[in-house]
Amino acid sequence: MAYKEKCGVFGVYNVEKAAHTTYYGMVGLQHRGQEGAGLVSCNQSEFRLHRGHGLVTDVFTPDDVDSLGGINAIGHTRYSTAGGKTQLEGFQPFCVHYRMGNLALAHNGNLSNATELRAFFENQGVLTQSTVDSELFLHLISHSKRSSQIDQIFDAMTQAEGAFSVIILTDRFFCAVRDPNGFRPLCIGRLKGRGRDGTDGYCVASETCALDLCKAEYVRDVEPGEMIIIDKKTVQTGTFSSLKLPQKFGTSQCIFEYVYFARPDSRVFGEFVTKVRRELGRQLAREWPVPKVEEGELLPVIIPIPESATHATLGYHEESVKMGRPCIFDFGFFRNPYVGRSFISPSQELRDLKVLCKFNPMEHTLKDRIVVVVDDSIVRGTTARQLVKLLYAAGAKQVHVRISSPPVTDPCFYGMDFPSKEELFANKYQGDIEAMAAWLQVDSLGYLTPEGLVEAATRSSGTRHSFCRACFTGVYPVPIEPTGRRDSSLDW
Ligand SMILES: O=P(O)(O)OC[C@H]1O[C@H](OP(=O)(O)OP(=O)(O)O)[C@H](O)[C@@H]1O
Ligand SMILES: NC(=O)CC[C@H](N)C(=O)O
Ligand code: SF4
Numbered sequence: 248m249a250y251k252e253k254c255g256v257f258g259v260y261n262v263e264k265a266a267h268t269t270y271y272g273m274v275g276l277q278h279r280g281q282e283g284a285g286l287v288s289c290n291q292s293e294f295r296l297h298r299g300h301g302l303v304t305d306v307f308t309p310d311d312v313d314s315l316g317g318i319n320a321i322g323h324t325r326y327s328t329a330g331g332k333t334q335l336e337g338f339q340p341f342c343v344h345y346r347m348g349n350l351a352l353a354h355n356g357n358l359s360n361a362t363e364l365r366a367f368f369e370n371q372g373v374l375t376q377s378t379v380d381s382e383l384f385l386h387l388i389s390h391s392k393r394s395s396q397i398d399q400i401f402d403a404m405t406q407a408e409g410a411f412s413v414i415i416l417t418d419r420f421f422c423a424v425r426d427p428n429g430f431r432p433l434c435i436g437r438l439k440g441r442g443r444d445g446t447d448g449y450c451v452a453s454e455t456c457a458l459d460l461c462k463a464e465y466v467r468d469v470e471p472g473e474m475i476i477i478d479k480k481t482v483q484t485g486t487f488s489s490l491k492l493p494q495k496f497g498t499s500q501c502i503f504e505y506v507y508f509a510r511p512d513s514r515v516f517g518e519f520v521t522k523v524r525r526e527l528g529r530q531l532a533r534e535w536p537v538p539k540v541e542e543g544e545l546l547p548v549i550i551p552i553p554e555s556a557t558h559a560t561l562g563y564h565e566e567s568v569k570m571g572r573p574c575i576f577d578f579g580f581f582r583n584p585y586v587g588r589s590f591i592s593p594s595q596e597l598r599d600l601k602v603l604c605k606f607n608p609m610e611h612t613l614k615d616r617i618v619v620v621v622d623d624s625i626v627r628g629t630t631a632r633q634l635v636k637l638l639y640a641a642g643a644k645q646v647h648v649r650i651s652s653p654p655v656t657d658p659c660f661y662g663m664d665f666p667s668k669e670e671l672f673a674n675k676y677q678g679d680i681e682a683m684a685a686w687l688q689v690d691s692l693g694y695l696t697p698e699g700l701v702e703a704a705t706r707s708s709g710t711r712h713s714f715c716r717a718c719f720t721g722v723y724p725v726p727i728e729p730t731g732r733r734d735s736s737l738d739w
């Protein structure tokens with residue numbers, strides 16, 4: 248795993264067998280976090296919590312899920328971006344009791360003003376149970392002076408800055424909030440007739456692939472800056488209450504969800520990820536075409552680096568043919584499915600070994616051909632460099648690398664754990680593409696331009712919102728702690 252991902256949140260309201268449905272929703276979101284998983288269900292008026300380290304299937308036995316029961320529940324799959332990585336107290340959902348009753352909360356994202364908020368509460372003598380930023384939501388809610396619980400939650404959300412897609416379960420309602428920038432995705436689903444006495448149930452998830460698993464129909468996304476309430480009235484009328492958080496910094500949805508992070512079968516920010524990835528591949532073909540071949544030469548073969556580059560490669564191939572550059576699409580590597588994302592790779596030597604365990608080239612598709620190999624991104628360069636060697640060893644005549652995003656130059660502070668700036672491949676060569684190609688030992692290297700990325704993603708997703716692309720520019724749309732810059736224009 249070159250990047251450590253983000254978290255996944257999933258919750259249901261008025262759904263028979265709530266804990267079971269949430270369990271399956273979390274399995275669908277496993278790719279978003281593998282350090283730990285947790286589930287809170289509301290059984291009568293009792294809130295029950297079960298959480299642990301590792302994959303969803305490791306954390307829960309069938310008995311655990313049965314004993315959680317309930318008709319309302321929320322779940323979380325975690326990759327830590329703040330605070331403790333091992334202490335169970337920092338794992339979500341958080342489940343507390345305060346003057347308004349029970350409250351369970353799960354968060355995907357990273358707060359940009361966490362240090363400031365923590366100092367404020369600690370100075371007041373507030374006792375905290377973890378060093379995780381997400382816990383601060385609980386203190387913001389319980390310290391709110393507002394009288395109704397909905398207003399307390401709204402008040403808390405207006406004081407948080409940065410990336411947060413949050414779901415909350417209380418004794419009376421279910422609530423879902425997306426930060427005004429809309430960094431992380433969040434969508435709403437309906438489970439027809441799956442509620443008490445044949446009424447409709449509702450669910451909210453980070454990605455639609457989790458809705459598919461639970462056979463929920465996609466209703467719509469929670470909009471950037473929207474807080475929706477699902478309660479008894481929703482069950483009776485089919486409508487949600489919706490509140491709007493004040494907008495401070497414009498919208499900036501994470502473009503990397505489209506490039507790499509989200510599951511290809513999900514609909515993110517309103518559009519299928521596969522469709523956007525194909526469009527990125529098409530744009531890449533226009534910017535960095537397939538090399539021309541001499542008459543009588545074998546056609547170039549276009550291959551993806553599995554898994555995440557497959558759909559961009561299909562788009563690259565389609566567009567190349569349309570542009571009058573004949574070539575074939577094929578799979579040049581077998582990817583060992585048993586080498587999972589939880590592979591531990593602390594040193595360069597182990598990372599190199601990991602790549603070799605993961606991929607084996609298929610000689611018959613590669614021998615004597617010009618090979619154009621497409622990947623979605625380069626982080627440290629480990630994958631690309633190793634795979635290029637394997638391609639030549641398998642008989643490739645030339646190797647051309649195409650990347651369906653710009654060079655990654657800066658870390659993410661909005662819920663994704665990237666390597667440090669110094670470790671990023673592009674920074675080692677100050678963006679000198681020729682030097683980068685020489686280190687990779689390839690005949691050519693082409694990255695999608697930042698403009699091409701934004702244009703293609705906007706065109707194919709049809710979104711009216713802007714994207715964050717700070718990891719390609721170093722210009723952060725919301726101030727980051729302690730020295731980050733902020734993009735005040737956000738005009739792209
Ligand atoms: O330059 P590097 O440091 O080697 O990292 C880049 C690679 O990491 C990602 O894939 P990853 O192996 O995480 O998983 P995937 O199978 O989902 O593509 C990305 O898609 C690149 O292939
Ligand atoms: N990846 C995430 O969304 C992490 C959520 C939260 N900041 C944590 O560290 O648990
Ligand atoms: S910095 Fe990159 S990964 Fe992080 S939110 Fe922005 S686009 Fe996404």
Ligand SMILES: [Mg+2]
Nearest residue numbers: 552553554555
């Ligand atoms: Mg990859």
